[in-house]
Amino acid sequence: MSSQSKAEPAYRWVIVAASAVMLAVSMGMMVNGASVFLIPLNAEFGWDRGSVSLINVAGLLGLAVGGIVMGKIADRSSTRRVALFGAIVLGLSILAASQADQLWQFYGLFFIAGMLGAGALFAPLVANVGNWFVASAGLAVGIVSAGQALGQGGVPYGIAILIESMGWREALMVMGGFTLVVLVPLALTIRRAPIAEQVAGGAADEAPTPLPPHIVTIWISAAVLFCCTCMAVPLMHLVPLIQDRGLPLEEAGSVMFVMMIVAILGRIVFGKLSDILGAVRAYWIASCWQTVLVFGFMQIESLGAFYIFAIIYGFGYAGVMTGVIVTVRELTPVAKRASALGITTVFAWIGHGLGGYQGGFFFDLTGNYTLSYANAAMAGVINLIIVGALYFTIRRKSGPTLSAAPA
Template identity: 70%
Template sequence: MSAQQTPEQEPQYRWVIVIASAVMLAVSMGMMVNGTSVFLIPLNEAFGWDRGAVSLINFYGLLGLAFGGIVMGRIADRASVRHITLFGATVLGLCILAASRANQLWQFYILFFLGGFFGAASLFTPLITNVGVWFKRGVGVAIGIASAGQALGQGLVPYGLAILIGLMGWRDALTTMGGVMLLVLIPLALLIRRPAAHEQPKSLAGDPIPDQPTVPLSPTLVTIWMSAAVLFCCFCMSVPLMHLVPLIQDRGFSLEEAGSVVFIMLLVAIVGRIAFGRLADMVGAVRAYWIASCWQTVLILFFLQMETLNGFYIFAMIYGFGYAGVMTTLLVCVRVMVPVSRRASSLGFVMMFAYLGHAIGGYQGGFFFDWTGNYSLSYTNAALAGVVNLIIVGALYITINRRRLTQPLTATVAS
């Protein structure tokens, strides 16, 4: 009897998991990944801190998220995913509320580090891993939808905060964001759970479907290889996410106008994440990841050529569609190349390097702006990091296919 299954054999509650996870990632990661980008100039005007120093707020938040991901990933392999996400939702909301009262840079650094380590890290890895557990067929699309929530948040949160800053100032904007986090994330966390034993997808013969990696590489080697790639990939990605808003403001446009460009870019990214999830299902996760990485690397320097607001809008949509596929395809790579027993801990390790790259790339963007007075070197460094990522992923793809010549497998991921 065939081991294939129909979508009807999978539990319907899996879509509740996907939507709840998408919304939680939108609110939490929208704030932690690039929400601070709209505070670079307001905090500079309020306290006189330069952009490099303010960029370190995002750096420490992502540093906490990076290292917290390892800890929470290991816990998520063993503990209740609902308890972990409830804990993370509460901590993150309280940290943002506390940050609204901060007056010193070190206070921002500590609060965002704690919010990343105990808050956001308790949400991202457990939520994404849990989505993968609920799906056997179409996992790329499922993860694409969940990660599309993050893309929505990374556009909507900075844009909404930009409007709030204009209406009520940066402190009240942060206070509002912290309250929204608590009101939205905690109820949604109560919906999160793992599938019960009777809900585990079965084959048509009624047997459990094997959930084994589909590449001839050890899980440890896969984790190390993807970690090296994503370090440079997220270095590249972070520069426009953190510094596109101030770049547009430097062209003479308002904070709200600049925030709207990022919002449009990440609105298109929602479609891109789902589309690349589907592409990963069709052509393989590693190949789809390389295509998305190539898209963002080739196009990133064109941001420096934009002078008009309409130019930014149009190019942001083009860039946003392809760059968005990076995160979806990365998550699918881990899903299909690592066994379920190690998936959360492996994803936590990979995401540690992802957010380290994000933190370093975002900080160097501000550092080199302060040093040179413009963003040319910052964006050039990002493009060079993207090239290194492409080389590493290309080597992984070649290695997988060479090993298949001697260890043929019936299931494929890279081709």
């Protein structure tokens, strides 16, 4: 066996495929799967939509906290055990939610599903995928990230069909059972990357990173806070913006669906671009794409123009998340990658929350979305400055060429 084949075992693609499916199911449920339960729970219990929406907030809060805790555990122990634990907790929590009849029960169960379920999957799995690759790490992470994007579009759609055919309780039961049946066997296929095992056992030394890991984590966390504030505005407020133009909800929703489908391709392409140009450069390009175009949504009036612009915007903005993940992978040592990714993810979720909230707040204040989308562009500019400063700082310390995939 050649040294290259030893460094790049074929099993790494099994890890990519399994991780992509696991993130599709888990993140599709936790990030926006609860949205399809708004009207059914309102109709059955009379809870207002704001209170029901907090179910999703509870899940995201749990996901943010769990990313830190479970990331640290994964760095120090077995990724397979952490993923298996997360798969079981997530499935059982969804099953338990099917029997809930009080809001606090939904809040608690979704918080647990996020913290100990999906939180045990996202950061550990993504960090583990990056560790399996010496070359083409960006492409691999892009594929896994694309799986998450597919789940965020497909899971809510599938649940909506189940609710229409059998009711919300039965839909949750089916989703909980499906989660266990799919994720548990896949978790058993997860293996810790050979390089991580060697580093943990003291059998391999890592090349030094250009900046201390805690500095990198703080720097990227600051950047992702603003880039996700920018990103969240069209994700949360594009559909109502289109409706404000006099177009029906179904057509407005179809624009968002097209944008998310294109985003799947964008995540993969920008992953490959990270391998060619380096992670920080690819991250900056995707962020620039998003920042320059985000206010353009305000200039559009017709449905056809919205479709075209959503395709263009969706392809580029999608590269931001891939860029963040690969940048963390590139600039942190193997032993700290899951922890660093867990921490930066917290700030990503905070940014999503801030962006979505300010979008609604300034619409209520002014009666239109002009200021909301302008604030998104401003946040994007701040992100570009932070990422640019990171790039030039590393360039000074590492020389004129930044490696796309350091060993």
